Amino acid sequence: MSYNLAPLQNLIEQFERMQGIGQKTAQRMAFYVLGLSDAEAKEFAKAITDAHTKIKQCKVCCDLADGDLCPICKADNRDRSVICVVEDPRDVAAIERTHEYKGLYHVLHGAISPMDNIGPDQIRVKELIARLGSGEVEEVIMATNPTVEGEATAMYISRLLKPMGITVSRLAYGVPVGADLEYADEVTLSRALDGRSII
Amino acid sequence: MSYNLAPLQNLIEQFERMQGIGQKTAQRMAFYVLGLSDAEAKEFAKAITDAHTKIKQCKVCCDLADGDLCPICKADNRDRSVICVVEDPRDVAAIERTHEYKGLYHVLHGAISPMDNIGPDQIRVKELIARLGSGEVEEVIMATNPTVEGEATAMYISRLLKPMGITVSRLAYGVPVGADLEYADEVTLSRALDGRSII
Numbered sequence: 001m002s003y004n005l006a007p008l009q010n011l012i013e014q015f016e017r018m019q020g021i022g023q024k025t026a027q028r029m030a031f032y033v034l035g036l037s038d039a040e041a042k043e044f045a046k047a048i049t050d051a052h053t054k055i056k057q058c059k060v061c062c063d064l065a066d067g068d069l070c071p072i073c074k075a076d077n078r079d080r081s082v083i084c085v086v087e088d089p090r091d092v093a094a095i096e097r098t099h100e101y102k103g104l105y106h107v108l109h110g111a112i113s114p115m116d117n118i119g120p121d122q123i124r125v126k127e128l129i130a131r132l133g134s135g136e137v138e139e140v141i142m143a144t145n146p147t148v149e150g151e152a153t154a155m156y157i158s159r160l161l162k163p164m165g166i167t168v169s170r171l172a173y174g175v176p177v178g179a180d181l182e183y184a185d186e187v188t189l190s191r192a193l194d195g196r197s198i199i
Numbered sequence: 200m201s202y203n204l205a206p207l208q209n210l211i212e213q214f215e216r217m218q219g220i221g222q223k224t225a226q227r228m229a230f231y232v233l234g235l236s237d238a239e240a241k242e243f244a245k246a247i248t249d250a251h252t253k254i255k256q257c258k259v260c261c262d263l264a265d266g267d268l269c270p271i272c273k274a275d276n277r278d279r280s281v282i283c284v285v286e287d288p289r290d291v292a293a294i295e296r297t298h299e300y301k302g303l304y305h306v307l308h309g310a311i312s313p314m315d316n317i318g319p320d321q322i323r324v325k326e327l328i329a330r331l332g333s334g335e336v337e338e339v340i341m342a343t344n345p346t347v348e349g350e351a352t353a354m355y356i357s358r359l360l361k362p363m364g365i366t367v368s369r370l371a372y373g374v375p376v377g378a379d380l381e382y383a384d385e386v387t388l389s390r391a392l393d394g395r396s397i398i
Contacts (some may be wrong), residue, residue, distance in 0.1 A: 010249070094201060
């Protein structure tokens with residue numbers, strides 16, 4: 001299905017590039033845009049460029065931030081003795097939704113995966129080590145995904161940190177094995193936090 | 200689920216406003232945008248404003264157009280003696296995909312629906328009548344939706360056009376090709392029986 005109006009076809013193709021968006025949905029989305037008022041369409045386009053230009057990485061935890069620091073690193077009510085290490089910013093959002101965890105985070109932006117040529121240098125491991133120098137941090141909770149890559153990353157990092165005298169723990173297998181942390185429900189996630197074990 | 204980064208949350212909300220897009224999909228779409236390169240994000244935003252500003256209505260048939268006339272009204276290989284009347288530009292695209300119809304179109308942008316305060320003046324009926332003055336048009340095919348509103352609109356327009364000596368026809372009702380008879384609803388089946396043809 002294609003339209004011989006270039007601006008419309010182009011917009012449909014832009015939407016189609018998104019993972020999980022099929023032809024019909026992309027078409028419906030493009031017609032939604034055509035149905036907006038001028039102001040709304042401008043606002044929509046601006047939201048895209050705004051999100052893209054204003055959202056950066058926190059200089060401390062590598063989570064998404066709209067300034068030098070993310071809201072969690074900036075907050076003064078967080079427990080600075082615990083760092084929860086996750087693969088993706090979406091995982092931070094998922095854990096925050098439990099309202100149980102009060103420590104800090106560290107976002108690796110990936111997991112070690114030799115198959116995909118992703119080693120420790122391709123993810124934010126160095127940045128994590130740098131945070132531990134001050135001696136303020138007592139425990140690091142590995143909350144990487146319960147997949148082969150996530151496990152390997154947790155093991156690798158725990159071996160690096162143990163000689164530094166830091167307790168390294170791992171989320172309990174309350175999270176379904178093989179699934180994506182992002183889609184875990186709040187109860188499962190908070191159970192997994194409670195049952196974390198020393199590794 | 201919400202993010203305390205305004206530009207990200209705003210973008211998610213923009214996507215959520217689209218019909219059929221849920222929270223998770225909107226979130227995934229917003230992260231897709233964050234993952235784009237600067238150039239790609241700009242291009243995406245531009246596709247939205249471009250589609251919105253460049254796509255207008257054809258001055259003749261009211262279909263979508265990127266100039267005064269739509270590609271079909273501009274084409275010199277279409278049969279100008281037949282006009283197919285549809286409710287929506289998407290219906291034009293659907294019929295064009297059959298590669299069978301060679302006539303022109305007229306897009307009403309809606310159907311008569313007293314319940315929603317949509318009368319003949321709220322849809323492009325006047326524009327259709329204006330096209331019939333030249334005497335070039337011999338047949339008008341009513342291809343409004345097979346709903347109460349679409350039927351009412353087809354009936355209303357056919358009553359207007361018949362005194363002008365124009366043949367008015369209606370799309371055939373019947374069972375969809377490839378579908379299972381077992382799942383066809385009663386009304387469709389009885390219409391299919393009524394309209395049976397000798398083989």
